[in-house]
Amino acid sequence: MMIEKPVRVGLVGFGTVGSGVARLLLDNADSIQARTGVRLELACVVDVDTASPRPVNLPDGLLTNDLHRLLNDESISIGIELVGGTTIAKDIQLAMLAAGKHVVTANKALLAEHGPALFAAARSAGKCIAFEASCAGGIPIVSVLRSGLAANHISAIYGILNGTCNYILSNMTAKHEDFQSALSQAQQKGYAEADPTLDINGSDTAHKLAILGSLAFGYEIPLDAIYVEGIEQISVDDIRCGLEMGYVIKLLAIGVKRDHKISLRVHPCFIHEDSLLAQVNGPFNAISVFGHAVGNTMYYGRGAGMMPTASAVVADIIEIALGNSPKIFSNLQLRPVAQARQAMEDIGQITSRFYMRVMAKDQPGVVATYGKILGDHGISISGALQHEGKGPYNTVPVIITTHPTLQANMTAALQELCKTNVVSGEPACIRIIDIPEDHD
Amino acid sequence: MMIEKPVRVGLVGFGTVGSGVARLLLDNADSIQARTGVRLELACVVDVDTASPRPVNLPDGLLTNDLHRLLNDESISIGIELVGGTTIAKDIQLAMLAAGKHVVTANKALLAEHGPALFAAARSAGKCIAFEASCAGGIPIVSVLRSGLAANHISAIYGILNGTCNYILSNMTAKHEDFQSALSQAQQKGYAEADPTLDINGSDTAHKLAILGSLAFGYEIPLDAIYVEGIEQISVDDIRCGLEMGYVIKLLAIGVKRDHKISLRVHPCFIHEDSLLAQVNGPFNAISVFGHAVGNTMYYGRGAGMMPTASAVVADIIEIALGNSPKIFSNLQLRPVAQARQAMEDIGQITSRFYMRVMAKDQPGVVATYGKILGDHGISISGALQHEGKGPYNTVPVIITTHPTLQANMTAALQELCKTNVVSGEPACIRIIDIPEDHD
Numbered sequence: 053m054m055i056e057k058p059v060r061v062g063l064v065g066f067g068t069v070g071s072g073v074a075r076l077l078l079d080n081a082d083s084i085q086a087r088t089g090v091r092l093e094l095a096c097v098v099d100v101d102t103a104s105p106r107p108v109n110l111p112d113g114l115l116t117n118d119l120h121r122l123l124n125d126e127s128i129s130i131g132i133e134l135v136g137g138t139t140i141a142k143d144i145q146l147a148m149l150a151a152g153k154h155v156v157t158a159n160k161a162l163l164a165e166h167g168p169a170l171f172a173a174a175r176s177a178g179k180c181i182a183f184e185a186s187c188a189g190g191i192p193i194v195s196v197l198r199s200g201l202a203a204n205h206i207s208a209i210y211g212i213l214n215g216t217c218n219y220i221l222s223n224m225t226a227k228h229e230d231f232q233s234a235l236s237q238a239q240q241k242g243y244a245e246a247d248p249t250l251d252i253n254g255s256d257t258a259h260k261l262a263i264l265g266s267l268a269f270g271y272e273i274p275l276d277a278i279y280v281e282g283i284e285q286i287s288v289d290d291i292r293c294g295l296e297m298g299y300v301i302k303l304l305a306i307g308v309k310r311d312h313k314i315s316l317r318v319h320p321c322f323i324h325e326d327s328l329l330a331q332v333n334g335p336f337n338a339i340s341v342f343g344h345a346v347g348n349t350m351y352y353g354r355g356a357g358m359m360p361t362a363s364a365v366v367a368d369i370i371e372i373a374l375g376n377s378p379k380i381f382s383n384l385q386l387r388p389v390a391q392a393r394q395a396m397e398d399i400g401q402i403t404s405r406f407y408m409r410v411m412a413k414d415q416p417g418v419v420a421t422y423g424k425i426l427g428d429h430g431i432s433i434s435g436a437l438q439h440e441g442k443g444p445y446n447t448v449p450v451i452i453t454t455h456p457t458l459q460a461n462m463t464a465a466l467q468e469l470c471k472t473n474v475v476s477g478e479p480a481c482i483r484i485i486d487i488p489e490d491h492d
Numbered sequence: 493m494m495i496e497k498p499v500r501v502g503l504v505g506f507g508t509v510g511s512g513v514a515r516l517l518l519d520n521a522d523s524i525q526a527r528t529g530v531r532l533e534l535a536c537v538v539d540v541d542t543a544s545p546r547p548v549n550l551p552d553g554l555l556t557n558d559l560h561r562l563l564n565d566e567s568i569s570i571g572i573e574l575v576g577g578t579t580i581a582k583d584i585q586l587a588m589l590a591a592g593k594h595v596v597t598a599n600k601a602l603l604a605e606h607g608p609a610l611f612a613a614a615r616s617a618g619k620c621i622a623f624e625a626s627c628a629g630g631i632p633i634v635s636v637l638r639s640g641l642a643a644n645h646i647s648a649i650y651g652i653l654n655g656t657c658n659y660i661l662s663n664m665t666a667k668h669e670d671f672q673s674a675l676s677q678a679q680q681k682g683y684a685e686a687d688p689t690l691d692i693n694g695s696d697t698a699h700k701l702a703i704l705g706s707l708a709f710g711y712e713i714p715l716d717a718i719y720v721e722g723i724e725q726i727s728v729d730d731i732r733c734g735l736e737m738g739y740v741i742k743l744l745a746i747g748v749k750r751d752h753k754i755s756l757r758v759h760p761c762f763i764h765e766d767s768l769l770a771q772v773n774g775p776f777n778a779i780s781v782f783g784h785a786v787g788n789t790m791y792y793g794r795g796a797g798m799m800p801t802a803s804a805v806v807a808d809i810i811e812i813a814l815g816n817s818p819k820i821f822s823n824l825q826l827r828p829v830a831q832a833r834q835a836m837e838d839i840g841q842i843t844s845r846f847y848m849r850v851m852a853k854d855q856p857g858v859v860a861t862y863g864k865i866l867g868d869h870g871i872s873i874s875g876a877l878q879h880e881g882k883g884p885y886n887t888v889p890v891i892i893t894t895h896p897t898l899q900a901n902m903t904a905a906l907q908e909l910c911k912t913n914v915v916s917g918e919p920a921c922i923r924i925i926d927i928p929e930d931h932d
Contacts, residue, residue, distance in 0.1 A: 072785070076643050080645075083645060084642065084643060086710065086825055087638075087642055087710065087824075088638075088642050088820070088823050089822070089823025089824075089825070090823070184640075190783075190785070190786035190787065190789060191789060192635075192639070192640025192641070195632075195635065195636075195639060195640050196632055196635075196636075198527075198528075199632070199635060199807060199811060200624075200632025200635050200636075200807055201632070201803065201807070202524065202527055202528050202806070202807050202810045203516050203520060203524060203802070203803050203806035203810065204803055205520075205523060270527065328768070328771055328772075331768055331771050332768075343630075343803060344799075345512070345630070345799040345800065345802060345803035345806075346629075346630035346793060346794065346799070346800045346803040346804075347630065347793065347794050347799070347800055348792075348793065348794075349630060349631060349791070349792060349793035349794075350790075350792035350793065351789070351790075351791055351792075352768065352788075352790040352791075352792070353786060353787065353788065353789035353790070354786065354787050354788075354789075357787075359785040359786070359787070360785065360786045360787055362643070362785060363641065363643050363644055363785035363786040364786075366642070366643035366785075367639060367640055367641070367642050367643055370642050370643065371639060374816070374819050374820065374823070375815070375816075375819060376639075376814070376815075376816040376819065376820075379814050379816065380528070380814065382529070383528050383529025383530070383814070384527075384529075385526055385527075385529070
């Protein structure tokens with residue numbers, strides 16, 4: 053069955069990714085048709101800026117600043133929203149749905165914040181919203197969770213979902229650079245924005261986790277219920293000490309389901325240097341997904357950038373043109389936010405191992421003091437590292453790793469420790485995540 | 493849109509994977525429906541052996557030795573062939589297609605040998621053949637190549653596609669075991685058949701490469717045009733010397749497209765220890781796919797086993813039930829075998845780096861002799877390793893790595909080297925594959 057009539061798509065947002073999408077649609081229409089039977093045709097490109105040069109040459113007359121040209125063209129069946137942000141972009145998506153067009157988007161922030169409302173609008177319009185490009189760029193992880201692993205109960209996902217953070221942490225690890233200089237380099241390389249806040253504070257990763265977690269566990273995930281820590285406080289000294297103990301630092305998005313409780317969180321972690329995720333460096337993303345039938349699987353690739361993201365956008369367009377996405381979308385059932393809140397575990401109730409560094413005063417009784425405080429809170433020590441030699445103000449860095457313990461106990465112990473006279477300054481505390489091994 | 497009428501499926505072949513599929517269909521029908529909207533119903537299970545116990549309890553009356561019960565039941569729309577082999581299995585698939593049923597299969601050997609004929613039969617019956625489970629078990633790599641990366645020109649795939657070989661080579665590497673003892677262990681663990689020939693000689697990997705290569709490059713791939721070497725000749729000494737030079741041994745399926753020529757081959761390779769594929773150990777599989785837009789992506793998971801393979805079979809059933817697979821299948825256009833033969837590069841014409849070990853006689857003039865022979869064939873030496881101390885019969889192992897050179901030149905040089913009086917026995921020669929890095 054050849055689909056001979058071209059499927060006409062309209063693009064809103066002619067920035068980096070938009071230029072990549074235009075390039076793929078203009079240059080690759082023949083090969084896409086040969087591979088899939090679908091003929092795609094770029095009908096118009098809408099942007100407020102119609103003057104600046106872009107890295108793609110549009111045929112004359114395609115570029116416009118009038119959204120209505122897209123909305124009113126009944127021959128256009130798919131609208132691509134690549135504007136970004138959560139205000140105008142939302143209006144544009146709603147307008148496209150109201151005009152009877154399927155929507156393709158890379159807008160993770162919008163979906164994480166207003167996904168349920170947008171999905172409801174799409175349902176009542178009988179259209180779909182496709183969002184492969186919103187998570188992990190070119191890695192087809194949305195499709196994997198919705199289709200490839202559809203026969204599985206997903207028990208856990210562990211994702212490196214932000215290329216900026218991974219680039220910074222990789223460089224801090226490999227080159228012993230401090231956070232600020234690694235960040236500057238990421239900015240020079242184009243891996244970090246001029247204002248990198250949303251990347252480095254974990255927000256961007258949380259947006260993606262809200263989307264992937266909803267697909268993995270079947271709930272509408274309220275963004276404010278995801279626990280988030282960024283990487284701003286990570287010191288190169290802790291990275292080095294972790295390495296010495298066999299751990300590599302990563303900013304992980306973690307979704308774990310256990311006994312009907314779901315834990316969703318984003319924070320820096322130490323993971324074992326032998327785990328596959330520990331090998332994912334630079335701007336790359338990767339997601340480990342555990343299914344009850346399939347076991348551990350992992351998906352790796354570029355998480356951002358013009359062409360990888362465009363690759364995902366065009367894959368979505370093809371799936372819509374084939375009629376696949378609308379069917380999958382209309383069958384997707386997510387339990388509502390209220391149920392998600394009930395199922396979601398408070399960060400205090402999660403169990404984790406911890407890496408802790410205190411700057412201890414170099415005096416007798418220090419080990420006894422913090423040993424007693426940890427013991428009193430039921431925290432058992434797994435490993436310890438204390439190099440000879442002094443830190444500032446006559447202190448020595450003392451590093452301890454713990455056996456699994458309740459987060460609430462760890463938090464209480466740290467607070468108590470800070471009140472004693474044996475430590476100086478704030479202790480560093482980084483969770484150690486033992487990614488389950490899928491053994492023989 | 494809820495699909496309320498159950499989709500009834502019939503299963504032929506009640507072995508290990510068949511039992512896993514039955515278990516998923518019986519235990520997970522509710523969760524699959526919640527996730528996808530599709531209600532699946534196992535209608536019958538056909539096997540010549542209806543007596544032996546299986547690791548799943550079928551409801552009474554489902555098991556039969558009569559294939560016609562499946563074929564004649566018009567309420568069954570999907571037939572699953574898990575018989576294996578290339579004779580009866582082919583008849584069963586053709587009969588199911590003739591009876592108007594879509595076919596789901598894990599049978600890589602059958603598709604690699606008779607894919608074009610079976611696909612043609614499916615087309616003329618207006619049905620599809622779905623085969624996610626035929627390659628890399630639970631990893632949804634078929635779906636990735638057909639849909640997730642559909643906007644890309646694929647330039648290369650590098651796959652670890654046989655868990656038996658990877659388990660053996662991993663153990664030889666980590667535990668310095670010889671081939672026979674690693675093989676015995678794989679058999680004890682259930683990772684190798686009693687007759688492991690098709691796994692260790694590379695045939696099974698070649699079957700999978702024929703399938704993945706056809707999807708990646710758009711040709712019907714003739715199995716006999718794939719160059720194949722197995723792992724039987726790999727010695728633990730070469731593994732150790734490779735490690736010392738920074739390389740890890742893997743049996744790779746390689747598909748590379750360059751200037752309209754396609755190279756498809758299966759052979760042991762040394763790959764750099766830092767590459768992600770080098771970290772894939774034990775029975776796991778992984779495939780690196782390079783797309784022109786997406787760059788390097790990798791997919792990792794269990795390549796075989798009851799539940800991982802069943803996970804892929806059921807994913808295919810769901811995609812058929814949703815109507816997605818038939819559409820994708822009918823649009824899949826592969827250029828015919830004759831064109832593939834023209835495009836495929838002869839192994840002699842490929843360029844590679846090489847690791848070579850000769851047992852050189854411990855006498856003057858040896859380096860001059862092999863240096864001259866390599867030089868005469870235009871082969872440039874990249875690295876060398878010669879430990880002091882002797883091998884058997886007054887020989888010393890001399891290891892050389894080369895810069896990229898034509899396979900034909902290397903073969904000629906080795907033949908000439910063997911004719912001289914400076915080396916003893918057969919030289920070992922293992923290709924070094926520099927998997928392209930996807931750089932910043």
